[in-house]
Amino acid sequence: MSDQNRLGVFKTYKLYVGGKFPRSESGRVYEVTDSKGQWLANAPQSSRKDARDAVVAARKAFGGWSGATAYNRGQVLYRVAEMLEGRKEQFVREVAASEGLSKSKAAAAVDAAIDRWVWYAGWTDKIGQIAGGANPVAGPYLNLSTPEPTGVVAVLAPQKSSFLGLVSVIAPVIATGNTAVVVASADAPLPALSLGEVLATSDVPGGVVNILSGATAEIAAPLAAHQDVNAIDLTGADAALAKELEIAAADNLKRVLRPPVTRRRPSNEAQSATASSPVDADGASDSEDWSASPGTHRLTAFLETKTVWHPTGALGAAGSSY
Amino acid sequence: MPTTAPAFADATASDSALRRFLFGLPGVDAVGLEARAASLGTRSIKTTAKAYAIDLAISMIDLTTLEGADTPGKVRALAAKAVNPDPTDRTTPRTAAVCVYPDMASTAAAALAGSGVKVASVATAFPAGRAALDVKLADVRDAVAAGADEIDMVIDRGAFLSGRFLKVYEEILAVKAECGPARLKVIFETGELSTYDNIRRASWIGMLAGADFIKTSTGKVATNATPANTLLMLEAVRDFRAATGVQIGVKPAGGIRTTKDAVKFLVLVNETAGEDWLDPHWFRFGASSLLNDLLMQRQKLSTGRYSGPDYVTVD
Numbered sequence: 001m002s003d004q005n006r007l008g009v010f011k012t013y014k015l016y017v018g019g020k021f022p023r024s025e026s027g028r029v030y031e032v033t034d035s036k037g038q039w040l041a042n043a044p045q046s047s048r049k050d051a052r053d054a055v056v057a058a059r060k061a062f063g064g065w066s067g068a069t070a071y072n073r074g075q076v077l078y079r080v081a082e083m084l085e086g087r088k089e090q091f092v093r094e095v096a097a098s099e100g101l102s103k104s105k106a107a108a109a110v111d112a113a114i115d116r117w118v119w120y121a122g123w124t125d126k127i128g129q130i131a132g133g134a135n136p137v138a139g140p141y142l143n144l145s146t147p148e149p150t151g152v153v154a155v156l157a158p159q160k161s162s163f164l165g166l167v168s169v170i171a172p173v174i175a176t177g178n179t180a181v182v183v184a185s186a187d188a189p190l191p192a193l194s195l196g197e198v199l200a201t202s203d204v205p206g207g208v209v210n211i212l213s214g215a216t217a218e219i220a221a222p223l224a225a226h227q228d229v230n231a232i233d234l235t236g237a238d239a240a241l242a243k244e245l246e247i248a249a250a251d252n253l254k255r256v257l258r259p260p261v262t263r264r265r266p267s268n269e270a271q272s273a274t275a276s277s278p279v280d281a282d283g284a285s286d287s288e289d290w291s292a293s294p295g296t297h298r299l300t301a302f303l304e305t306k307t308v309w310h311p312t313g314a315l316g317a318a319g320s321s322y
Numbered sequence: 323m324p325t326t327a328p329a330f331a332d333a334t335a336s337d338s339a340l341r342r343f344l345f346g347l348p349g350v351d352a353v354g355l356e357a358r359a360a361s362l363g364t365r366s367i368k369t370t371a372k373a374y375a376i377d378l379a380i381s382m383i384d385l386t387t388l389e390g391a392d393t394p395g396k397v398r399a400l401a402a403k404a405v406n407p408d409p410t411d412r413t414t415p416r417t418a419a420v421c422v423y424p425d426m427a428s429t430a431a432a433a434l435a436g437s438g439v440k441v442a443s444v445a446t447a448f449p450a451g452r453a454a455l456d457v458k459l460a461d462v463r464d465a466v467a468a469g470a471d472e473i474d475m476v477i478d479r480g481a482f483l484s485g486r487f488l489k490v491y492e493e494i495l496a497v498k499a500e501c502g503p504a505r506l507k508v509i510f511e512t513g514e515l516s517t518y519d520n521i522r523r524a525s526w527i528g529m530l531a532g533a534d535f536i537k538t539s540t541g542k543v544a545t546n547a548t549p550a551n552t553l554l555m556l557e558a559v560r561d562f563r564a565a566t567g568v569q570i571g572v573k574p575a576g577g578i579r580t581t582k583d584a585v586k587f588l589v590l591v592n593e594t595a596g597e598d599w600l601d602p603h604w605f606r607f608g609a610s611s612l613l614n615d616l617l618m619q620r621q622k623l624s625t626g627r628y629s630g631p632d633y634v635t636v637d
Binding site: 248 | 621626627628629630631632633
């Protein structure tokens with residue numbers, strides 16, 4: 001009854017850049033529809049200048065976030081999961097509408113996404129032991145390798161899996177201390193834009209995650225060519241776009257994480273496949289099963305290994321004390 | 323008083339005459355001034371016009387280091403940057419000047435000899451200006467002897483705010499006499515003058531006393547150059563030239579850090595004072611980090627790719 005008398009309160013979805021919620025610099029928006037073509041909301045259509053601003057914000061945040069202790073980062077990420085839990089209903093609604101899932105399937109996807117976030121939160125202070133350690137060397141040295149974050153990472157979120165896939169690509173990037181510029185799924189950006197609101201209220205410093213919506217190719221091109229972006233995750237790009245972006249990314253030797261190849265190929269070739277290898281033509285991201293156990297490859301993709309050689313002094317007759 | 327324009331000789335005859343003149347200046351419409359500065363800041367400057375603006379802005383920079391921690395090595399590094407801002411692109415223009423404290427002026431002069439980049443030195447007990455006139459003049463003498471081509475002085479804000487305008491005026495006159503061939507920039511520290519009317523009055527005192535440049539601020543207080551106070555000073559130099567035929571330069575300083583900001587100021591110059599001021603001889607930016615942003619934007623225009631702080635020097 002009262003529903004009929006109430007005016008609808010439409011939400012203005014906005015970008016999330018530098019801890020703030022700006023509209024696109026270009027002033028443009030585009031219509032976001034559900035899986036059946038029904039209008040859901042208008043989302044900002046980002047321009048290359050929004051991408052540039054996001055990179056500046058991500059660079060600014062990098063020092064603080066990469067310098068925070070791994071333990072602290074883990075706590076902050078766990079806090080994000082707590083906040084997601086509290087807004088589960090909203091995400092279920094948005095995921096159900098944009099992916100055309102039943103309510104129960106959408107709820108399962110959101111639960112999985114929250115669990116995924118917690119899983120990555122736990123990795124922050126453990127990845128150092130997995131990806132680094134003391135190396136046995138043939139000489140009087142204590143030789144240590146430690147992983148360090150790569151820097152500013154541009155992330156093209158999966159096109160179809162609007163929330164579970166999104167979380168699966170963002171969380172590993174920031175868990176290891178990188179900062180991210182995320183290009184949300186072009187057709188289903190609403191869960192990503194809502195995630196920005198969660199991040200803003202959960203102790204994640206502004207600029208650590210920046211979320212842009214719009215045409216993937218338009219935003220990704222300047223990010224791939226940007227000299228101040230250190231790595232790019234091409235998950236959300238189709239084969240042709242991924243190739244183009246990888247060429248642009250080569251200019252300043254960005255680390256590139258290629259989109260997953262189709263499941264017909266053995267998975268151990270995923271890393272060595274060339275950009276022109278056959279990938280699912282209808283959005284490469286869908287060949288990845290986001291509900292599967294993610295492993296650590298997304299955590300290690302954006303790490304640099306620093307190795308320290310520390311002299312132990314001459315080895316006496318009794319050998320090194322190390 | 324040979325430096326005072328004849329049209330205004332009466333104005334500076336006595337303290338009361340100067341006060342009458344300054345208070346006779348039209349009051350500033352603060353709301354209108356800020357609205358006009360804001361509306362001029364919305365102009366969209368793109369492609370070839372942007373390239374022109376970036377190069378012009380680089381050539382207008384007084385590359386500044388005014389820290390207690392300045393060393394001769396830092397000044398030499400800054401001088402090298404002023405001469406050759408972007409080593410990867412030799413078409414990049416040089417900056418206008420390097421601005422240092424007086425004790426670093428000789429180091430800067432040696433490093434810049436023959437380059438065409440000027441040496442600017444702050445003086446007169448910068449930034450507070452709280453010293454006896456003799457000390458201030460000695461400071462100026464020292465800087466000029468060390469090879470400064472330009473002197474940036476600060477006015478006595480204490481005297482100005484307590485209404486002793488003639489004292490401010492005479493101090494500028496004395497410093498101007500001490501400068502010899504060096505061009506004199508008069509800093510008002512607009513952030514300490516409270517009102518736009520005061521900024522207009524200070525501008526006129528400076529211009530009447532023979533300043534070659536009027537400059538907004540030292541960069542050492544909370545409020546530095548803003549579009550509105552720079553617009554006001556540009557109006558003052560425009561009106562002064564219309565009345566006397568004498569052209570005076572303007573230098574906003576402090577807080578201008580991005581290309582976008584710099585271009586906004588250039589629009590203000592063009593729309594207020596006119597094209598005659600779009601020249602490093604008549605308009606300067608007092609800045610340090612601005613240069614890096616201009617260089618990054620310049621690289622973006624020439625390569626099509628956004629550049630980053632890894633590709634410019636760390637100051």
